[in-house]
Amino acid sequence: MAKLILHKLCKDYGTGKPAVNDVSLDIREGGFLALLGPSGCGKTTVLRMIAGFETPSDGSILLGERVLADASGVIPPEKRNMAMVFQSYALWPHMTVADNVGYPLKVRGISGERHREKVSDALKAVRLEAYAGRRPADLSGGQRQRVALARCLVTAPDVVLLDEPLANLDRHLRQEMEETFREFHARSGATMIYVTHDQAEAMALATDVAVMSEGRLLQVAAPAEIYARPEGRLVGGLIGQGAILALPERGAVRRDLGWDEILTRLVDRVPGGTRMDVLVRPQDVVLGGEGLPAEVEGVLFEGERYALRLTLGDGQKLRAYSRVACTEGERVTVRINAGWRL
Amino acid sequence: MPHFLAKANSQPRWLFPFVVTFVACLCVLPLARLVGAGISSILSGKALALVLEPSVWSAAVNTLTTSFFGMIAAVLIGGLFALALTLADVRGKWLLSFLFMLPTMIPPQVQALAWVGMSGPSSPLLKALGIAPAMGSPQPLYSVGGIALLYGVQHAPLVYLSLRAGLLALPRDGIEAAKLAGASPFRVLKDIILPLSLPGIIAGAAIAFVSGVGNFGIPAILGLPAQIYTLPTLIYSRLASFGGNTFGDIAVLSAMIGLMAVAGLQIQERALRGRDYRVIGLSGASATFRLGRWRPALEAFLWLLLFVMLIAPMAALVSASLVPAYGVVLSLKTASFSAYEEILFRQTVTRTAFGNSIFLAGTTALGLLVIGVLAGYTLTRGASRWTGLLSAMIEIPYALPGIVISVAFVLVFAAPLPFLGVTIYGTIWIILAAYFASFLAVGLKPVVSALRQLDPALEEAARLSGAGFYRRLFDIIVPLIAPAAGASVILVFLISCNELTVSALLWSAGTQTLGVAIYNLDDSGSYDLASALSVLVVLMVVVLMLLLELMAARLPKGVVPWRN
Numbered sequence: 001m002a003k004l005i006l007h008k009l010c011k012d013y014g015t016g017k018p019a020v021n022d023v024s025l026d027i028r029e030g031g032f033l034a035l036l037g038p039s040g041c042g043k044t045t046v047l048r049m050i051a052g053f054e055t056p057s058d059g060s061i062l063l064g065e066r067v068l069a070d071a072s073g074v075i076p077p078e079k080r081n082m083a084m085v086f087q088s089y090a091l092w093p094h095m096t097v098a099d100n101v102g103y104p105l106k107v108r109g110i111s112g113e114r115h116r117e118k119v120s121d122a123l124k125a126v127r128l129e130a131y132a133g134r135r136p137a138d139l140s141g142g143q144r145q146r147v148a149l150a151r152c153l154v155t156a157p158d159v160v161l162l163d164e165p166l167a168n169l170d171r172h173l174r175q176e177m178e179e180t181f182r183e184f185h186a187r188s189g190a191t192m193i194y195v196t197h198d199q200a201e202a203m204a205l206a207t208d209v210a211v212m213s214e215g216r217l218l219q220v221a222a223p224a225e226i227y228a229r230p231e232g233r234l235v236g237g238l239i240g241q242g243a244i245l246a247l248p249e250r251g252a253v254r255r256d257l258g259w260d261e262i263l264t265r266l267v268d269r270v271p272g273g274t275r276m277d278v279l280v281r282p283q284d285v286v287l288g289g290e291g292l293p294a295e296v297e298g299v300l301f302e303g304e305r306y307a308l309r310l311t312l313g314d315g316q317k318l319r320a321y322s323r324v325a326c327t328e329g330e331r332v333t334v335r336i337n338a339g340w341r342l
Numbered sequence: 343m344p345h346f347l348a349k350a351n352s353q354p355r356w357l358f359p360f361v362v363t364f365v366a367c368l369c370v371l372p373l374a375r376l377v378g379a380g381i382s383s384i385l386s387g388k389a390l391a392l393v394l395e396p397s398v399w400s401a402a403v404n405t406l407t408t409s410f411f412g413m414i415a416a417v418l419i420g421g422l423f424a425l426a427l428t429l430a431d432v433r434g435k436w437l438l439s440f441l442f443m444l445p446t447m448i449p450p451q452v453q454a455l456a457w458v459g460m461s462g463p464s465s466p467l468l469k470a471l472g473i474a475p476a477m478g479s480p481q482p483l484y485s486v487g488g489i490a491l492l493y494g495v496q497h498a499p500l501v502y503l504s505l506r507a508g509l510l511a512l513p514r515d516g517i518e519a520a521k522l523a524g525a526s527p528f529r530v531l532k533d534i535i536l537p538l539s540l541p542g543i544i545a546g547a548a549i550a551f552v553s554g555v556g557n558f559g560i561p562a563i564l565g566l567p568a569q570i571y572t573l574p575t576l577i578y579s580r581l582a583s584f585g586g587n588t589f590g591d592i593a594v595l596s597a598m599i600g601l602m603a604v605a606g607l608q609i610q611e612r613a614l615r616g617r618d619y620r621v622i623g624l625s626g627a628s629a630t631f632r633l634g635r636w637r638p639a640l641e642a643f644l645w646l647l648l649f650v651m652l653i654a655p656m657a658a659l660v661s662a663s664l665v666p667a668y669g670v671v672l673s674l675k676t677a678s679f680s681a682y683e684e685i686l687f688r689q690t691v692t693r694t695a696f697g698n699s700i701f702l703a704g705t706t707a708l709g710l711l712v713i714g715v716l717a718g719y720t721l722t723r724g725a726s727r728w729t730g731l732l733s734a735m736i737e738i739p740y741a742l743p744g745i746v747i748s749v750a751f752v753l754v755f756a757a758p759l760p761f762l763g764v765t766i767y768g769t770i771w772i773i774l775a776a777y778f779a780s781f782l783a784v785g786l787k788p789v790v791s792a793l794r795q796l797d798p799a800l801e802e803a804a805r806l807s808g809a810g811f812y813r814r815l816f817d818i819i820v821p822l823i824a825p826a827a828g829a830s831v832i833l834v835f836l837i838s839c840n841e842l843t844v845s846a847l848l849w850s851a852g853t854q855t856l857g858v859a860i861y862n863l864d865d866s867g868s869y870d871l872a873s874a875l876s877v878l879v880v881l882m883v884v885v886l887m888l889l890l891e892l893m894a895a896r897l898p899k900g901v902v903p904w905r906n
Binding site: 076077084086088090 | 802803813
């Protein structure tokens with residue numbers, strides 16, 4: 001196992017706009033990277049190039065010292081020692097669960113007692129020992145998903161790729177599967193790359209999150225880092241909850257803004273001058289006490305709290321949480337404890 | 343540089359060149375020779391004179407009309423049977439689908455003869471019903487409408503097979519989801535099933551149309567007595583009155599047929615565009631609709647259709663084989679098995695014909711299975727720039743009538759093979775080669791449509807598991823397309839076993855096929871012997887089908903096309 005390196009990766013299908021444009025990314029050994037972005041942003045194409053199903057138009061992919069793809073040629077998927085969980089699971093309907101899971105072993109020429117042992121270990125890890133003789137058609141969605149995982153587990157792949165594996169599952173199963181993925185990652189020690197459009201999923205599972213949009217890589221960082229310090233409007237809008245305020249720049253140096261800096265810029269009505277985008281998380285907005293006037297525009301009860309949509313005096317939107325119920329149209333005062341300049 | 347051989351494709355290097363070479367040698371080379379003959383005819387000005395002949399134009403119009411209406415009839419009949427037997431809770435499905443498959447296995451000229459026997463003034467059936475036309479009145483089937491009707495009967499099972507394969511691949515949960523969404527059975531049919539099975543219907547209609555354009559047996563029997571020519575029978579009659587410019591003439595005539603077929607397939611391609619419904623995930627469990635009080639009515643209608651399409655004509659054929667001369671009324675006194683005795687024990691010609699046909703059909707079916715899987719894989723997984731061309735190369739010989747293939751093969755193989763110095767003309771191998779060319783498209787279609795419907799992720803998962811091309815082929819692809827491959831083998835075997843038009847021109851002493859034997863017997867006026875041999879052919883086909891039935895429990899689901 002080694003570091004997986006994407007170097008200036010491009011993929012152009014000849015449609016005029018490249019699907020993947022100049023993506024460079026280092027994925028550390030044993031890391032769990034989530035490729036996050038809206039649908040059509042090129043994240044699945046990146047995944048398929050890593051797997052070897054697509055040939056890059058430009059750039060290279062390396063696994064440690066080994067070149068998987070570059071201008072001179074590519075290593076086919078069957079020689080890459082990778083494994084993948086497909087969105088449609090891609091279980092072979094004519095084979096039993098045990099045959100599906102054991103197929104990579106069969107291809108590698110492992111048979112007999114060792115084969116049986118490894119298959120049963122893999123099935124045990126996903127708690128499906130009792131289903132070994134069934135066909136995929138007789139399983140539920142979550143069970144099929146776990147069979148697909150067991151198939152990845154059975155060999156020791158260098159890289160495990162997951163293509164929106166939870167998209168077809170219900171919320172309860174998702175949480176259970178997230179657990180299973182984490183276990184799987186800890187157990188296998190493989191480098192994992194996880195494609196998703198669900199930021200909550202990405203944050204919960206990954207050790208690193210890479211955000212893509214329109215074929216370009218916008219930012220790569222650990223979940224907490226990318227949440228606290230997103231780069232640019234796109235990432236700020238995509239990761240976590242929050243509102244983006246446009247404030248006059250006026251020589252601000254720091255990117256962390258406190259209440260005083262935000263307040264002076266909010267009350268300052270001087271027109272013109274360059275403006276900056278400031279991300280305000282809802283938990284940094286405190287209601288009541290001394291502060292700016294705002295109007296409640298919408299209230300959503302989320303169980304443990306109320307999520308509010310507020311409008312400031314100058315028409316800018318803000319999000320906040322409240323422990324007590326509010327009504328629409330209510331006038332409140334807000335204090336913004338922190339903001340992040342995007 | 344060429345992307346289709348990029349290593350990411352992981353096809354063996356030989357695959358694409360092999361498929362292209364094979365297809366080029368069998369499909370393109372003979373036809374190129376024929377086109378050459380046609381061009382020299384055009385250059386000499388004889389082609390223009392030919393095209394200006396009114397008989398040529400009326401033959402072209404007849405070909406289009408009969409094929410088009412035959413296609414409509416085939417889609418209606420085949421579509422009805424496919425929907426009823428795949429999706430509805432009709433009783434006796436096994437027998438119904440088994441009998442429905444029979445008309446396509448019966449050689450067209452035999453079918454036409456049986457229908458003529460059934461519907462003419464001396465028809466025992468019509469006489470019994472009291473609606474037989476008066477003696478001496480014209481036979482109603484000797485018309486454009488009659489030819490189209492028999493095309494419909496003959497080709498309906500092709501539509502049935504094509505549509506049924508699509509229906510069986512429909513996701514059951516999709517249909518159940520629609521039912522639960524509150525859609526009535528009719529709405530489910532209209533909104534879910536028909537749109538999803540449209541590729542199957544379109545493909546089936548295209549096969550029916552192209553088969554009609556290329557059909558020789560039916561217009562030969564029904565059209566020639568009434569001076570109604572289609573292009574294939576016109577070519578045949580031009581060949582019969584062989585003259586100095588015959589090869590040039592039929593080259594031009596077959597070019598016209600080629601254009602018609604290509605136009606039909608272009609329409610199919612256009613209609614199929616944007617309808618690549620790959621079935622995601624699992625399918626296979628077919629849904630069922632309860633018909634309730636409509637069931638007896640539908641069942642009665644299906645059986646009535648089968649009676650007219652199959653049972654009555656076959657009864658006429660059997661009775662003709664049992665009477666000593668055409669027109670003699672069959673009774674216990676007049677019935678005799680002398681015709682069977684004659685063809686089975688006295689005539690070695692017919693026994694040789696059985697052996698030849700089974701050898702040719704078996705070799706063609708199995709050979710084309712191998713080629714079909716490889717070519718189908720290349721077509722569906724290869725580079726888009728070349729696959730259209732390859733597909734067209736495969737399609738064209740099938741679209742052309744067997745007689746054109748035969749002439750093309752005669753032109754190419756009359757001289758000894760280059761480098762080898764061996765001539766295959768006059769041997770059974772020239773027929774085999776022509777069969778490979780003629781039926782490549784028949785064998786390929788079910789395989790290609792199965793490969794199209796296969797979720798590509800299934801193969802990709804195998805690649806990541808480390809399986810190379812051959813491994814994937816045998817472990818994943820072949821088992822998953824086995825039903826379609828089985829259908830393809832059966833189709834090719836049955837069609838080539840009953841084939842007349844190719845072998846009619848390529849046979850010589852000792853290499854006659856069953857079709858040739860039947861035709862020669864009928865041509866020489868031995869209608870009883872021809873009928874008896876036809877009955878035996880039908881029996882042999884039925885026995886083979888029953889044999890498959892017995893094996894069916896060991897075969898993957900869906901291999902035997904008429905089984906549920």
